[in-house]
Amino acid sequence: DCQQADIKYLSGWKQWKRTSSKSLKKVLNEVKELSSYLKLWRHDIHSIEGKFGTGIQSYFSFLRFLVLLNFIIFILMFSFVTLPSIISKYGIFNSSFAKIPLENIAPHCTVYKPNDNKGLVYFYTYLKDLLSGTGFLEVTSLFYGYYTIDAAWLSVLRYNLPLAYLLATFAYLALSLLWIIKRSVEGFKQNLVHAEDQFQSYCNKVFAGWDFCITDPHAARLKHRSLQYELQTDLEEERLKRKIADRTMKEKLRIYSLRIFINIIVLAVLSGCFYSIYRATVFSQENSNVSIGHDIRTDANLLVQYLPSIVITLANFIAPQIFSFLIGFEDYSPAFEIRLTLMRCVFVRLANIGVLLFSLWSQISYCATDKCKACGYNYELYPCWESEVGQEMYKLMIFDFIIILAVTLFLDFPRMLLVTHCSCKPVQWCGLQEFGISDNVLEIIYGQTICWIGTFFSPLLPAIATIKYFIIFYIKKISLMHTRKPAARPVRASSSNFFFLVVLLIGLLLAFIPLGISIAHIPSSKACGPFRSFNTSWAVVPATILGFPTGLQQVLHGIASEAFAVPFFMVICLVMFYFIALAGAHKRVVEQLREQLAMVRFDPLFCTPKV
Amino acid sequence: AYKRFSELLPKEERENARSARVPKSQILTLPELRANPFQHRICRVFSTSDDGDDSMSFEDFLDMLSVFSDSATSEIKSHYAFRIFDFDDDGTLDRKDLEKLVNCLTGQGEESRLSNAEMEQLIQNILEESDIDKDGTINLSEFQHVVSRSPDF
Numbered sequence A: 001d002c003q004q005a006d007i008k009y010l011s012g013w014k015q016w017k018r019t020s021s022k023s024l025k026k027v028l029n030e031v032k033e034l035s036s037y038l039k040l041w042r043h044d045i046h047s048i049e050g051k052f053g054t055g056i057q058s059y060f061s062f063l064r065f066l067v068l069l070n071f072i073i074f075i076l077m078f079s080f081v082t083l084p085s086i087i088s089k090y091g092i093f094n095s096s097f098a099k100i101p102l103e104n105i106a107p108h109c110t111v112y113k114p115n116d117n118k119g120l121v122y123f124y125t126y127l128k129d130l131l132s133g134t135g136f137l138e139v140t141s142l143f144y145g146y147y148t149i150d151a152a153w154l155s156v157l158r159y160n161l162p163l164a165y166l167l168a169t170f171a172y173l174a175l176s177l178l179w180i181i182k183r184s185v186e187g188f189k190q191n192l193v194h195a196e197d198q199f200q201s202y203c204n205k206v207f208a209g210w211d212f213c214i215t216d217p218h219a220a221r222l223k224h225r226s227l228q229y230e231l232q233t234d235l236e237e238e239r240l241k242r243k244i245a246d247r248t249m250k251e252k253l254r255i256y257s258l259r260i261f262i263n264i265i266v267l268a269v270l271s272g273c274f275y276s277i278y279r280a281t282v283f284s285q286e287n288s289n290v291s292i293g294h295d296i297r298t299d300a301n302l303l304v305q306y307l308p309s310i311v312i313t314l315a316n317f318i319a320p321q322i323f324s325f326l327i328g329f330e331d332y333s334p335a336f337e338i339r340l341t342l343m344r345c346v347f348v349r350l351a352n353i354g355v356l357l358f359s360l361w362s363q364i365s366y367c368a369t370d371k372c373k374a375c376g377y378n379y380e381l382y383p384c385w386e387s388e389v390g391q392e393m394y395k396l397m398i399f400d401f402i403i404i405l406a407v408t409l410f411l412d413f414p415r416m417l418l419v420t421h422c423s424c425k426p427v428q429w430c431g432l433q434e435f436g437i438s439d440n441v442l443e444i445i446y447g448q449t450i451c452w453i454g455t456f457f458s459p460l461l462p463a464i465a466t467i468k469y470f471i472i473f474y475i476k477k478i479s480l481m482h483t484r485k486p487a488a489r490p491v492r493a494s495s496s497n498f499f500f501l502v503v504l505l506i507g508l509l510l511a512f513i514p515l516g517i518s519i520a521h522i523p524s525s526k527a528c529g530p531f532r533s534f535n536t537s538w539a540v541v542p543a544t545i546l547g548f549p550t551g552l553q554q555v556l557h558g559i560a561s562e563a564f565a566v567p568f569f570m571v572i573c574l575v576m577f578y579f580i581a582l583a584g585a586h587k588r589v590v591e592q593l594r595e596q597l598a599m600v601r602f603d604p605l606f607c608t609p610k611v
Numbered sequence B: 001a002y003k004r005f006s007e008l009l010p011k012e013e014r015e016n017a018r019s020a021r022v023p024k025s026q027i028l029t030l031p032e033l034r035a036n037p038f039q040h041r042i043c044r045v046f047s048t049s050d051d052g053d054d055s056m057s058f059e060d061f062l063d064m065l066s067v068f069s070d071s072a073t074s075e076i077k078s079h080y081a082f083r084i085f086d087f088d089d090d091g092t093l094d095r096k097d098l099e100k101l102v103n104c105l106t107g108q109g110e111e112s113r114l115s116n117a118e119m120e121q122l123i124q125n126i127l128e129e130s131d132i133d134k135d136g137t138i139n140l141s142e143f144q145h146v147v148s149r150s151p152d153f
Helices: A002-009 A012-038 A042-052 A054-089 A123-132 A161-196 A201-207 A217-245 A249-287 A307-330 A334-364 A370-375 A385-421 A425-430 A437-455 A461-483 A493-520 A537-546 A550-560 A562-600 B002-008 B039-046 B058-068 B074-085 B095-106 B116-130 B140-148
Strands: A094-097 A149-154 A157-160
Touching (some): A042 A054, A054 A149, A054 A437, A054 A461, A157 A161, A161 A437, A161 A493, A201 A217, A201 B116, A217 B095, A217 B116, A249 A307, A249 A334, A307 A334, A334 A493, A385 A437, A437 A493, A550 A562, B039 B074, B074 B140, B116 B140
Antiparallel strands (some): A149 A157
C-alpha cells in the first residue's frame, strides 16, 4: 500500500517517463532475444554445451566466428574487386583494359597463354583442373590473372581497379585484426588478472566448477570425474612446485643440460621438416612446368601437384607426436608442458606455410639470364606468378578439407564401429578417441592463415573457406556426437577462448609477412593482373598520390616523414607507460585494501559481534 | 514456465496449480536438476514450505528459474549460491561445509573422493585464497568477493 500511495502522488509527467522507460527496456530485451535467435547454429551449440561442456563449445563458437569472418571478407573482396571486373567484362560500363604496357618493359615479359582447355576434354582432365586450379579454372575470376581491367568509368567517375584491389586487401587484413582484437579484449582482461597471481584457482574450481548446463547424467558423471582429476592435478602440481624449489645444484645442472639437448633435437626435427617441404616444393614446381618455348604443358601428375600439401600435412601430423613424446623427458610441471608443446606445434604449422612460400619465391625470382633480369622474375616458367601462388594456396586449402573429411570418415567412424561391436580387450582398452580441442583448433587456424595469405592472389578464396568451414562444422559435430568421448582433462572456457584468439592473431601477423613481401618487394607480373603497368603492386599507391592536389600531397608526405613519425611514436610510448603505471598503482591499492580488511577484525572501533 | 510446473503435478491437481505444492521427488525429475549434485540443497533453499518437506509452490518455482536465468545479476546468483553451498544453514561456510561441497563436486561413491590429506590441502588453499579476515570460515561478503573475480561463475 506504501507503493500505491506513492504512485498516486507522482505527477503525470513522471508517470509517463517511468512507463515509457519500462516499455523501452522491454522492447530492447525482446530485440536482443530475437537477435540471439538469428544467431547461426544457436541450438546446435547449446546442445553441444549441454553434453560436452563449455570447453568444446568454445571450439564450435570459434568455428562460427571464422565462418562469419570469411563471409564478410568475401563480400568485401567481391563487391570491390570481382564485381566491377565482371561488370566491365560484360561491357556495361566503358572500361579500359590494361593492355598497353609501359614503354620500358621488354615485350617478352608480357606473353601469357594460359591453357584453358576449351572444347571437349576428358573428364579426368576436368577433375584434375578442378583440384589443382589449372586449366579452365585458371582463367576464371578465382585467380589473380583474370583481373586485367585498368579502370572502369561510371559516366565521369573513374574507378581505379588496381588501387581498389590493393586497398581491399589492406581492408580485409585490418578488419580481421580489429575484429580478433575486439573479441580477445574480454579474455585478455581476465587473463591479466589471473596470470599475475594464481590467487583464485582453487576457489574458482570449487565454487564455479560445476557446469549447471549439463542435463545428461552420463555427462554429469564425466564432469564429476574431470573435476576430481583437475583438483588432484592441481594439488599435485603444488607439491611438485615445492619439490622443484628444493632441488639441489647438481640436479638443476643435470636437468638444464638435458633440456638444452632436447631443444636441439626439437630444432633438428624442425629443420628436417622445413628442408623436406623445400625439396618437395622445388620438385613439384620443376616437374609441372615446361618453358613456353615448347608450348606444351606437361600433363603433370596430380600426386606431383599435391606433393607440397601432402608433405606439409604429414609434417603437421608427425611433429606434434614427436614433441609430446620428447617433452616427457624435460621434467616441467604439467601445465607448462602442455603450453610448451602447444607453442611448438603452433610454430611448426605456421612456419611450414612460410617455408612453402619461401621456396616458391626462390623459384620465381631465380634469374639466370639477362632477359629474365629485365622482367625481375622468371618469366619463362611463371609468366603470371601470382596465379601460381594462388593455385598453391588453393591446393593447400582443398587438400586440408579433403584430409579432414578423410580422417573423419576413415578413422573415426570405423574406430567407433570397432569399439561398439568388438568386445576384445585391446580394442576396449584403446576406446574412443577424445576430442582434442587444441589439435582441432590448430587445424582450423592453419586453414585460416592459408585463406588470409591466399586471398590477395585468389580473391574468391574466402568464399571457398566459408563453405569449407560451414561443412566442417557439421562434420565435426556429427563426429563429436557419435564417435568421441569427452576429454578427461577439462579445458576452462574463458582461458581457452583467449588462447584460440591469441594463436589466430599470431597466424594473422605471420600472414602479413608474405603479403608484404609480395606486394612491395617482388615485381608484379607484367603479363597478367591489374598491376601490369606498375613495377611492384605497391607502386600503384605512390602513383595515385601523385595524382592528388599538391596540398593533399604535401600533407601525406608530411605524415610519412620522420619528422612526424618519431614524435608520434614517442607519444604512444608515453601513453602506454602511463597505463602500465596506472595498472600497477591499482594493484597496489587492492593489496592495501585487503590488508586493511584483515586488520579491521582486530580494531575495537569496527569490531562487530559475530552473528 | 507455468506449463512446465503444471506438468509436474498429478492430473487431478492441475486446475489449481497456482496454489498447489509439488513434492520434492517430482521436482527432482526435471532434467536440469536430475544430473545436478546440488539438487537437494537447491530444493531446500528455494522451498518455502513450513513443514520442512522441501515441496515447492509455483512462486518458489518461479524464484528458482529467475535466479538461474541468464539475466539475473551476479549479486543475486552469488547470494543464492552461498545459501546452496551452506550445508548446515549457519550463515557461513566452515570446513565441514567445504568438505561436503568438494565431495558433491567429485561425485558420489568411495573411489571418487579425495584422500584426507588432499582434502586438507585443498581446504587450506581455499581458505587461504578467500578468507580475508582469517577467521577460518567464509562469510557472504568474502564469498561474493571471490565469486566476482571468477570468470566462469
